[in-house]
Amino acid sequence: MSDFFIGASPEHIKKERAKAQSLRKSQWWKRKLNEGRCYYCEKSLAPAELTMDHKVPLARGGFSTKANLVTACKSCNSDKQNSLALEWKPEATDESS
């Protein structure tokens, strides 16, 4: 069903991360933060409690586009990352040698 994508190139991730950084400063993002809602659990939260999340992770070839960026509360963000970490095994990590 979902395409089996094994890791985006470091260049892709770097480039899209930079895009995300600049979008973070945009009015569009500020407006989203002010809406104060987590995309995943739909809880209402203060802007400071929200983080930027990529629906399709950059590591999977996702892009930093408005359509792919959502506000997520810290717990959803880390839950999501944990489950993806289990699901997605990078070929090489810096931490384990």
Ligand SMILES: [Zn+2]
């Ligand atoms: Zn949430």
